[in-house]
Structures are given as structure tokens and as C-alpha cells.
Amino acid sequence: MKNTKVTLAGVELQNPVMTASGTFGSGIEYSEFYDLGRLGAVVTKGVANVPWPGNPIPRIAETASGMLNAIGLQNPGIDTLLERDIPYLRKYQTKIIVNICGKTIEDYCEVVERLSTEPVDFLEINVSCPNVKEGGIAFGQNPKALEAITREVKKYARQPVIMKLSPNVTDITEMAKAAEAGGADVLSLINTITGMKIDIHRRTFAIANKTGGLSGPAIKPVAVRMVYQVAQSVRLPIIGMGGICTAEDALEFILAGATAVSIGTANFTNPYAAKEVAEGIEAYMEQHQIADIKSLIGAVG
Amino acid sequence: MKSREFVTIIEQKKIASDIYSLWIQTEHIAKGARPGQFLSLYSQDKSHMLPRPISICEIDREQGRIRMVYRVVGEGTAEFSHKKAGEQIEVLGPLGNGFPLDVGKKRIFLMGGGIGIPPMVQLAKELDGEVQVIAGYRDELFLTEELKEYASLYVATEDGSAGTKGNVIDAIYAHKLEADLIYACGPKPMLRAIQSYAKEHGILCYLSMEERMACGIGACLACVCQSKEVDAHTQVHNKRICKDGPVFLSTEVEL
Ligand SMILES: Cc1cc2nc3c(=O)[nH]c(=O)nc-3n(C[C@H](O)[C@H](O)[C@H](O)COP(=O)(O)OP(=O)(O)OC[C@H]3O[C@@H](n4cnc5c(N)ncnc54)[C@H](O)[C@@H]3O)c2cc1C
Ligand SMILES: Cc1cc2nc3c(=O)[nH]c(=O)nc-3n(C[C@H](O)[C@H](O)[C@H](O)COP(=O)(O)O)c2cc1C
Ligand code: FES
Numbered sequence: 001m002k003n004t005k006v007t008l009a010g011v012e013l014q015n016p017v018m019t020a021s022g023t024f025g026s027g028i029e030y031s032e033f034y035d036l037g038r039l040g041a042v043v044t045k046g047v048a049n050v051p052w053p054g055n056p057i058p059r060i061a062e063t064a065s066g067m068l069n070a071i072g073l074q075n076p077g078i079d080t081l082l083e084r085d086i087p088y089l090r091k092y093q094t095k096i097i098v099n100i101c102g103k104t105i106e107d108y109c110e111v112v113e114r115l116s117t118e119p120v121d122f123l124e125i126n127v128s129c130p131n132v133k134e135g136g137i138a139f140g141q142n143p144k145a146l147e148a149i150t151r152e153v154k155k156y157a158r159q160p161v162i163m164k165l166s167p168n169v170t171d172i173t174e175m176a177k178a179a180e181a182g183g184a185d186v187l188s189l190i191n192t193i194t195g196m197k198i199d200i201h202r203r204t205f206a207i208a209n210k211t212g213g214l215s216g217p218a219i220k221p222v223a224v225r226m227v228y229q230v231a232q233s234v235r236l237p238i239i240g241m242g243g244i245c246t247a248e249d250a251l252e253f254i255l256a257g258a259t260a261v262s263i264g265t266a267n268f269t270n271p272y273a274a275k276e277v278a279e280g281i282e283a284y285m286e287q288h289q290i291a292d293i294k295s296l297i298g299a300v301g
Numbered sequence: 302m303k304s305r306e307f308v309t310i311i312e313q314k315k316i317a318s319d320i321y322s323l324w325i326q327t328e329h330i331a332k333g334a335r336p337g338q339f340l341s342l343y344s345q346d347k348s349h350m351l352p353r354p355i356s357i358c359e360i361d362r363e364q365g366r367i368r369m370v371y372r373v374v375g376e377g378t379a380e381f382s383h384k385k386a387g388e389q390i391e392v393l394g395p396l397g398n399g400f401p402l403d404v405g406k407k408r409i410f411l412m413g414g415g416i417g418i419p420p421m422v423q424l425a426k427e428l429d430g431e432v433q434v435i436a437g438y439r440d441e442l443f444l445t446e447e448l449k450e451y452a453s454l455y456v457a458t459e460d461g462s463a464g465t466k467g468n469v470i471d472a473i474y475a476h477k478l479e480a481d482l483i484y485a486c487g488p489k490p491m492l493r494a495i496q497s498y499a500k501e502h503g504i505l506c507y508l509s510m511e512e513r514m515a516c517g518i519g520a521c522l523a524c525v526c527q528s529k530e531v532d533a534h535t536q537v538h539n540k541r542i543c544k545d546g547p548v549f550l551s552t553e554v555e556l
Contacts, residue, residue: 025520029544032303032518045522051536058513060523065348067515074522076536216350268515269343269350271305271393 002285003292004278006040006259008237009160009185011121013040013095013260016293017250017278020241020264021046021099021124021164022071024274026085027092033271037093038278040260044085046101046126049110051077061197061206066216066243067265068195070209073101073126078111082118095121097162105149109156116158123159125149128166128191140166140191143178150182160185162239165230167193167219172226173233180234187230188239188262190223216265217243224256231257231298245273247280257298303518304329305343305393310386311366317443319373320416321382322358323390328365330394335402336360336423337484337509337548340369340394341517344377353377354514354543356486357395358419359426359447367394370419370444396517397547400424400507406482407431411452412469412495414487418444420509424484425451433478437469437491470494480504484548489556496551506551512542519544527555 004015018041024030027042036042054074061068075081081098089096098120102108112123127149128140139149150163163179165172167190176187192213197206223242231238240258244250245266253261266273281293290296311324330340334357341352359368373382384390400420407430413421414437422444425432432452436445440460448454456464457472465472469491472478485495486509499506512524525539530553532540540546540554 023516023521025516029516029518029520033305053537053539054522054525057525059525060351060513060515062349062351065350067350069515069521069523071522074525074535074537074539076534080536217347265350265515268352268517268521271303271516271518 002282002290003294004282004285006293008122008239008259011095011160014093015040015278015281016254016260017274017281018097018239018260018262019043019267019274020262021126023264023267026081027089028085030267030271031092034275035092036089038275039094040278041095041097041121042089042092043097043099043124043262044081044089045075046073046099047075047078047081047111048073048101049078049107051075051080056208058207059209061212063195063197063214064218066214066218067268068197068207068212068214069192070207070212072209075101078114082114086118086120090119097122097124099124099126099164101126105152108149108153112153112156116156120159122162122186123153123157124162124164124188125153126164126191128164128168140175141169143174146175147178147182150179150184154183162186162188164191165189166191167222167226173229176230176234176236180236184236186239187234187236188241189230190219190226190242193219193222215243217245219243220249224252227253227258228256228300244277245269247277247284250277250281251284251296254293254296255298255300259297303393305391307389307391310384310388310390312386313382313384316370317441320443321371321373323369323371323381325367325369325390325392326365327367327392330392331360331362331365331367334360334367334395335399336427337400337420338395338397339547340367340392341396341514342377342381343391343393344380345391346376346380349377351515352393352517353381354396354517356420356509357423358444359423372416393517397543398545400484400509400548402427404482404505406505408480408482409433410435410473410478410480410483412483412485412487412491413437414469414491415439417485417487417491417509420486421484422447422451433480435469435472435478437472437487438463468494470498473498483507483551485509493556496556499551507548508551508554509547510542510549510554511547514543517543529553529555
């Protein structure tokens with residue numbers, strides 16, 4: 001029996017595969033395709049203290065091996081998530097990670113506090129969304145601000161805190177160190193890379209927000225590089241993501257230093273993607289006689 | 302459980318310039334499908350990450366087949382158009398809600414504009430009553446034989462080459478047509494005109510909407526439209542076209 005279990009901040013996951021926030025809703029829609037209990041964790045769409053309407057349409061555009069999105073963090077608010085989605089997810093043998101967004105530090109802390117008595121396993125703090133004007137990225141591009149919000153969130157958090165880093169910075173390791181200094185338990189990276197597409201026929205922007213976040217296989221090499229750099233510079237465990245479609249892609253991140261991986265845009269191309277990555281990792285371990293997945297983490301060299 | 306699967310192409314035929322008719326063999330989709338629902342079609346080119354939503358044009362439940370009629374506008378639809386009978390295509394469906402059928406009205410307009418006409422074929426087949434199809438084309442006609450088989454057909458063309466010169470609303474007035482129920486699918490300006498026509502005349506009206514999609518199943522919030530009331534799922538004035546639609550009451554959405 002191969003051991004696919006990994007541990008993040010003292011919490012054991014049955015395998016290292018999870019879903020990337022915003023691409024999987026709260027899992028309800030994808031549970032019509034497979035048993036969510038096959039995943040290490042489900043990460044829910046960013047949630048705020050109150051409902052957010054999001055951005056105008058069009059919100060997405062396909063690009064070469066990827067897509068741009070500016071959903072604008074539309075979400076039903078923490079009340080609905082707690083009443084409807086968390087009880088639903090609890091039925092599955094998987095860990096629950098709630099991704100949180102906000103406009104001010106107080107907004108984030110309010111949601112973190114609401115979650116403190118709820119049956120969720122981790123909190124993931126999105127300080128890196130490029131698609132909303134206030135908050136979000138403002139905390140994610142300045143090391144001092146990142147350290148401050150991490151420290152503040154940690155005061156209210158009862159669950160381990162994952163800080164989700166933006167790739168839209170000059171030096172990702174500086175941001176990783178700031179989050180570590182603020183007391184983060186885990187880091188996740190990367191969020192989307194800011195991009196733009198222009199419709200030359202209509203001579204206008206392809207998405208209403210003008211800029212959007214690039215995701216999908218197009219960003220994978222950037223993401224692998226950043227995971228590697230961060231793994232070299234801090235001691236915190238890393239959840240790696242960015243363009244993962246297959247087990248081979250996921251193993252690149254693990255070898256670069258990620259303890260776990262998230263599947264995002266690939267869910268749109270293949271609704272079974274996350275489950276298939278989990279199965280593919282097991283098959284790779286079988287084929288290469290690897291008894292414990294932990295022996296692969298950061299094993300590139 | 303829902304499933305995404307490779308299915309066999311039974312027939313692929315060009316029926317007008319850039320417009321193709323595709324029959325696929327898929328018992329389980331055909332069994333559950335309703336008019337107004339759609340399928341996600343997947344490109345086999347790895348540089349395309351997103352599915353292409355295409356409406357159901359006809360359902361053959363006996364033989365387990367689905368027909369779609371689509372216009373080639375880009376790389377995805379071009380790829381589909383090159384596939385021949387016997388080859389495979391990857392699909393997911395049926396998706397979306399479809400048109401409600403038993404609403405107790407007998408005089409019915411089915412209004413289709415351009416590539417919004419195909420879903421009207423299966424709808425015309427399944428409706429009882431006085432079914433009048435008003436189909437708006439740019440110039441070249443397609444699917445008219447099928448529509449005539451199940452309904453009375455009125456055509457409008459932008460260039461006046463067939464039927465009424467103008468749009469579907471012009472055709473209604475030209476033929477002095479009346480209805481107590483409207484189903485419509487087509488470009489947004491046409492839906493807007495129909496929405497206000499229905500309001501003016503106090504007619505119950507269902508609109509089938511379109512928007513770019515990523516997941517196609519209600520998870521990503523890419524494909525929303527504005528709703529008049531706060532939506533129960535999203536808790537904001539937004540509904541998901543792929544999941545809560547594509548068919549909406551004309552009074553519940555802002556266009
Ligand atoms: C519910 C629904 C039903 C539809 N039914 C039909 C139909 O029966 N017949 C038909 O010909 N077309 C239909 N369309 C439009 C069809 O989805 C697009 O024409 C198609 O996706 C274009 O793909 P492409 O790769 O050829 O074009 P490209 O322009 O290269 O596509 C690039 C991206 O934009 C998306 N996109 C482009 N145009 C549209 C559009 N109009 N709507 C949504 N996404 C778009 C594509 O899916 C793809 O992700 C429908 C759309 C929706 C939302
Ligand atoms: C449609 C969409 C919505 C997203 N929403 C969120 C979000 O709410 N919160 C967040 O932290 N990241 C969000 N992301 C970013 C993803 O979680 C992920 O970091 C990024 O897409 C890179 O992974 P991928 O290439 O596998 O998609 C979103 C991405 C997409 C494509
Ligand atoms: S396309 Fe994802 S919610 Fe409709």
C-alpha cells in the first residue's frame with residue numbers, strides 16, 4: 001500500500017490533491033461527477049462578510065492554453081456558505097478549506113472569527129486577487145501590509161491559516177517571508193497573473209474589467225519556478241498551483257517543493273481532472289516503487 | 302451521475318454557409334434531454350481550455366440521438382465541423398433548464414434569430430396548440446423545412462430576400478400575428494425588443510440567453526446575467542445562465 005498522505009500544519013490529508021478556489025464553487029456541482037471523498041481537500045470560492053455582486057460581463061476570455069477571468073469575487077456571503085455549503089461538504093470524507101476575501105482587514109477578520117467555531121479544517125486568505133479594486137491585491141503586493149494582515153488574521157483564527165500569494169510581484173520570496181513572519185501556517189501559490197486580451201474586430205477589451213487573471217497551463221512554468229523559489233526561502237509547507245492538468249504536472253510542483261497541489265482551470269476542460277490527478281499520482285508511485293509521497297516533496301536536484 | 306463522454310457522430314452536414322448540422326449517438330443524453338437545454342462540446346486541441354456550449358436542436362429519444370446546428374465562428378466550431386460520421390466528439394450534457402412546456406397557453410410564438418433558431422425545432426415538436434414560428438435571418442435561410450413540419454412558419458430577413466424585410470418583430474406586425482405565450486432565442490438586441498414587446502402586450506415570455514462559459518455547470522460564476530430580484534443561490538442580483546438558465550422569464554432578467 002502506497003502512502004499518499006501528507007500533513008499540512010498538523011492536519012493530515014488522505015492525498016495531496018485539492019481544488020483551486022473559485023474554479024469548483026463549493027463542490028456541489030462537481031459532486032455530480034465523482035465522490036468528493038477522493039480528494040485531499042475541497043477549497044471553496046472566496047467568501048466575504050457580506051454578498052458581493054462581482055464584475056460586469058463578459059467576465060472571461062479564452063487565451064492560448066489558458067484563460068483570463070475577472071469574476072470579481074462574486075460570492076453569497078459567509079452566512080449562506082455556513083448554512084448551505086459547509087454542511088453539504090461535511091458529508092464527504094475530505095478536508096474543507098474556506099477561501100476568504102475582503103476589502104479591509106476588519107472584513108477578513110470578521111469572516112475568520114465567524115469560522116472559528118465551524119467545522120472547517122483550514123482558512124485560506126486571498127490577498128492576491130487582481131480583479132477587485134480595493135483590498136485583495138493591495139495586501140498581497142506589499143510585504144509590510146502582508147505581514148500585518150497575516151498577524152491580524154492569526155489573532156482571530158482557530159484553524160491553520162494559509163496565505164495565498166500573488167505572482168504579480170517582483171520577488172515572490174520577499175512576500176513568502178513576510179507571510180511567515182506574520183505567523184502564517186501554510187502558503188499557497190500562485191494566484192492568477194494579471195493579463196489583457198483585446199478583441200481586434202470590435203476594437204475593445206475582451207473582458208469588461210479590461211484586465212483579468214491569467215490561469216491554466218500557460219502559467220505553469222512560472223508557477224513551478226515560484227514554488228521552487230519559495231520552498232528554498234521559507235520553512236512553511238506549500239500548496240502549489242497554476243496550470244495543473246495531469247498527475248505529471250502535479251508531480252513537478254511536488255518535486256519543486258509543494259506538499260500539496262490544487263487543480264483550477266483544468267476542472268473546466270475536464271470535470272474529473274482533480275480526481276484523475278489523485279489517481280495518476282498513485283499510479284506514478286506504483287510504477288516508480290515510491291512507498292511514501294513525502295519522499296518526493298522538494299526532491300528535485 | 303453526470304458524465305462527460307466521447308460519443309459517435311452519426312451525421313455531419315453543411316446546411317448553409319458556415320452552418321453545420323450534427324447528429325450524435327448518445328442514449329443517456331437523449332433520454333433526459335429537453336428542448337432549450339444545451340451541451341458542452343470539448344475541443345481536442347490542448348490549447349483550448351474551455352468547452353463550447355451548443356443548443357439541442359432535435360432529440361430522437363427512440364434512437365438515442367441528439368442534433369445540434371451550429372455556426373463556425375472560431376477555432377472550436379471549425380474543429381467540430383471537420384469531424385465526419387463515425388468519428389468521436391467529446392460532450393457533456395444535457396445542461397441548463399430548458400423551456401417550460403406546460404404553461405397552459407395555446408397561442409404561441411417561437412421567435413428565433415440567426416443561430417438562436419435551432420432550439421425552436423425540438424420545441425415546436427413538443428408543444429401543443431397554435432404554434433407559430435417567427436424566424437429571423439440575415440439573408441440565407443436554414444432549418445425552414447423542419448420548422449414548417451411542426452408549426453406555421455413566418456420568416457424575416459434583414460435584406461428582404463425572403464419573407465418580411467426586417468426583424469422578427471416586424472414580421473409579427475406584417476402578418477398581424479397574436480399570441481399569449483412567447484419563447485425566444487437569439488442575439489441580445491432581439492431579446493431586448495421581444496422583452497419590451499411582451500411587456501407592452503402583457504404576454505408571458507421566456508427568453509433563452511447566451512454568455513461565455515467556463516465550467517458550464519454552475520460552479521465558476523462566469524456566465525451570469527442580471528436578475529431583477531436577489532437570487533437565492535448567489536444572494537445577489539445575478540443568475541447563472543448555464544445552471545439557472547439559459548431560459549428565463551422575461552420579467553426576471555435585465556438585458
Ligand atoms: C447556452 C448557449 C447555447 C448556444 N447554442 C448555440 C447553437 O446552438 N449554435 C451555435 O452555433 N452557437 C451556439 N452558441 C454559441 C457558441 O457557444 C459559440 O459560437 C462557440 O462557443 C464559439 O466557439 P469557437 O471556438 O468557434 O469561437 P471562438 O470565438 O474562438 O471562441 C473563443 C471562446 O469564446 C467563447 N464564445 C465565443 N462566442 C460565444 C458565444 N456566442 N456564446 C458563448 N461563448 C462564446 C467560446 O466558447 C470560447 O471559449 C451557444 C452559446 C450558449 C451560451
Ligand atoms: C474563474 C476563476 C475564479 C477564481 N476565483 C478565485 C477566488 O475566489 N479566490 C482565490 O484565491 N483564487 C481564485 N482563482 C485563482 C485560482 O484559485 C488559482 O490560484 C489560479 O487559477 C491558478 O491555478 P490554475 O491555473 O490551475 O487555474 C480563480 C481562478 C479562476 C480561473
Ligand atoms: S459557466 Fe461556470 S457558472 Fe456558468
